[in-house]
Amino acid sequence: MASRKSPVAAEERVGKQGEGEGEGGWERCPVEEVALVVPETDDPSLPVMTFRAWTLGLGSCVVLIFLNTFFTYRTQPLTISGILAQILVLPAGRFMAAVLPDREVRLLGGRLGSFNLNPGPFNVKEHVIITIFANCGVSYGGGDAYSIGAITVMKAYYKQTLSFVLALLIVLTTQILGYGWAGMLRRYLVDPAEMWWPSNLAQVSLFRALHEKEDGEKSRGPSRMRFFLIVFFASFAYYALPGYLLPILTFFSWACWVWPHSITAQQVGSGYHGLGIGAFTLDWAGISAYHGSPLVAPWASIANTAVGFVMFIYIIVPLCYWQFNTFDARRFPIFSNQLFTAAGQKYDTTKVLTKDFDLNVAAYDSYGKLYLSPLFAISIGSGFLRFTSTIVHVLLFHGSDMWKQSRSAMNAVKLDVHAKLMQRYKQVPQWWFLVLLLGSVVVSLLMAFVWKEEVQLPWWGMLFAFALAFVVTLPIGVIQATTNQQPGYDIIAQFMIGYALPGKPIANLLFKIYGRISTVHALSFLADLKLGHYMKIPPRCMYTAQLVGTVVAGVVNLAVAWWMLDNIENICDVEALHPDSPWTCPKYRVTFDASVIWGLIGPGRLFGRHGLYRNLVWLFVVGAVLPVPVWLLSRAFPEKKWIALINIPVISYGFAGMPPATPTNIATWLVTGTIFNYFVFRYRKGWWQKYNYVLSAALDAGTAFMGVLIFFALQNAHHELKWWGTEVDHCPLASCPTAPGIVVKGCPVF
Numbered sequence: 001m002a003s004r005k006s007p008v009a010a011e012e013r014v015g016k017q018g019e020g021e022g023e024g025g026w027e028r029c030p031v032e033e034v035a036l037v038v039p040e041t042d043d044p045s046l047p048v049m050t051f052r053a054w055t056l057g058l059g060s061c062v063v064l065i066f067l068n069t070f071f072t073y074r075t076q077p078l079t080i081s082g083i084l085a086q087i088l089v090l091p092a093g094r095f096m097a098a099v100l101p102d103r104e105v106r107l108l109g110g111r112l113g114s115f116n117l118n119p120g121p122f123n124v125k126e127h128v129i130i131t132i133f134a135n136c137g138v139s140y141g142g143g144d145a146y147s148i149g150a151i152t153v154m155k156a157y158y159k160q161t162l163s164f165v166l167a168l169l170i171v172l173t174t175q176i177l178g179y180g181w182a183g184m185l186r187r188y189l190v191d192p193a194e195m196w197w198p199s200n201l202a203q204v205s206l207f208r209a210l211h212e213k214e215d216g217e218k219s220r221g222p223s224r225m226r227f228f229l230i231v232f233f234a235s236f237a238y239y240a241l242p243g244y245l246l247p248i249l250t251f252f253s254w255a256c257w258v259w260p261h262s263i264t265a266q267q268v269g270s271g272y273h274g275l276g277i278g279a280f281t282l283d284w285a286g287i288s289a290y291h292g293s294p295l296v297a298p299w300a301s302i303a304n305t306a307v308g309f310v311m312f313i314y315i316i317v318p319l320c321y322w323q324f325n326t327f328d329a330r331r332f333p334i335f336s337n338q339l340f341t342a343a344g345q346k347y348d349t350t351k352v353l354t355k356d357f358d359l360n361v362a363a364y365d366s367y368g369k370l371y372l373s374p375l376f377a378i379s380i381g382s383g384f385l386r387f388t389s390t391i392v393h394v395l396l397f398h399g400s401d402m403w404k405q406s407r408s409a410m411n412a413v414k415l416d417v418h419a420k421l422m423q424r425y426k427q428v429p430q431w432w433f434l435v436l437l438l439g440s441v442v443v444s445l446l447m448a449f450v451w452k453e454e455v456q457l458p459w460w461g462m463l464f465a466f467a468l469a470f471v472v473t474l475p476i477g478v479i480q481a482t483t484n485q486q487p488g489y490d491i492i493a494q495f496m497i498g499y500a501l502p503g504k505p506i507a508n509l510l511f512k513i514y515g516r517i518s519t520v521h522a523l524s525f526l527a528d529l530k531l532g533h534y535m536k537i538p539p540r541c542m543y544t545a546q547l548v549g550t551v552v553a554g555v556v557n558l559a560v561a562w563w564m565l566d567n568i569e570n571i572c573d574v575e576a577l578h579p580d581s582p583w584t585c586p587k588y589r590v591t592f593d594a595s596v597i598w599g600l601i602g603p604g605r606l607f608g609r610h611g612l613y614r615n616l617v618w619l620f621v622v623g624a625v626l627p628v629p630v631w632l633l634s635r636a637f638p639e640k641k642w643i644a645l646i647n648i649p650v651i652s653y654g655f656a657g658m659p660p661a662t663p664t665n666i667a668t669w670l671v672t673g674t675i676f677n678y679f680v681f682r683y684r685k686g687w688w689q690k691y692n693y694v695l696s697a698a699l700d701a702g703t704a705f706m707g708v709l710i711f712f713a714l715q716n717a718h719h720e721l722k723w724w725g726t727e728v729d730h731c732p733l734a735s736c737p738t739a740p741g742i743v744v745k746g747c748p749v750f
Contacts, residue, residue: 052097185473206224244721289665347596456504580726738750
């Protein structure tokens, strides 16, 4: 009985340590959202790596990686966050605690140690470590899933013969490389209180909701679990409409019904092929498809993204298309993720590709130049601006703090309460991460020699990719840790290797994986390390869970993708698929387009001295300049806190992801985020604190499970519906060019 009481006493002792301030002492986190949500106490006696945690953690990891991999191939991708597993494993953990015997199990007679099957009640730290396992399933299959995207492009688009072993090495080395970067950057992106990683608060608030008793004012209304179940079942039932019975709800483009014969009206109003003005989506998968759940994004980040979106979609693109005909824009659809010839036809890459997947220069000169839709071209230019603005912004606004942190890393510094509490645990030595980093580098370099023809990327290209990731992971991490937005530099990575290795699309893809995607994975790991920091998980337990989860998720991720590519007929082939098929792979189509633009054709032909898109390169300079006046104003008027919230990289993020994202996806994301994270947060803070993140998790979960059920019960058996409501976007003229003399099937000729 004494052991059952000791955790409470331990927690009380820790709480009393937080009363002093001063050098070497602690203070509350300066971020209001963190102070509202994250507990400031710890109970170090709670068991963490239990049998229950291993069983439920690995099971959650497998389920989430399956769901996320499955949904990345669909027309409306959906990323299932770890919050889903966080909620569903609670009753499972409590059930195991109720039925498992309190028995010691010895491994090989005790030579490999022992563990207790049931070391007491299911506790919050077990729950957190299970979620860390589950988040590996999100890191691999969720978000942009670039490693699998590259393999999909190699198999489905280039029809390359690829061995499973090589594919698995590509997947695992990029992830473990990212883990190595994460370990190197812990002191900058996890320990400082200002690096607060907003997306973690959804999980932290749920942990508290599920493990702490509600009383007083907070107990009004249904409990969080009951609220979750209500929304979950409602979301599950509702997704049968946009997911199968009434897909028109995904892109509700009413302007096309009002003006069914007007190309301009449909270009402006189409939610799928146009600017989406007035269009909206009633599909949660569509709202959260590309920027994640809007309910977990901070309001300042949403506002910055909205500024960029409005400038881009409602001002820049219309001027370039209708007023100035920039880049011969009117020869092509205003918005498309396809590639085009000068005559407005879709570009057939097989006509310029050799059997070794290189560019046939003579065939290219004969076939003609490659062109992009205007929105696609300007979106690429925004990537140039985003890259330089990110670096300059971080140097100006956070450079001095990072320098101080670096200089004082080995000395006693003033800690907030969470860093102070974490000091009691044995830390992970830096060399543990360094071994993983060097090991993944060595294996990656071996791939460049053993599979030279398949990989195309030489050893020096691999080293160049590693150097790029090393340089940019920290500044991008600062942006994500403070705004919940991750400015990408995919375009820059492919731009650089495209100049170094022109005409080699596979090399371009793999350089992007190692030079950019290892950063994506590193930031995912860092976010989880911050979650463990908030919830006071021993660092060595975190290391074990993340490493094991990484390997398991990588194997399952590739296995699911491999099965889908081999068993879903014509997957990703839009021309061969049924018009209403959900397996159009918009994310991977853009990955393929990028490999053609930057790898096969090469940036020299498109953005060089004589390239049609050469003027977009000036946006590198613009991006470097724009953060400077904002920084100067913030220094000149320090009392005006709103100036420092102007974030040029995040403003440029309003342009990001289109295509494959559509303006309707982003606009509805912005509106939803504004409603909950501005109006509800400001005027109904109690409701927001109790239910906001639970609502996000329930919508994700219900949508995901119905989506999988529809596939296996109906779509996989070819039970397709065909009627007016199943046509995603009733705007056939939105995809038409408007330049004189351009002839495209189904479009009028001007």
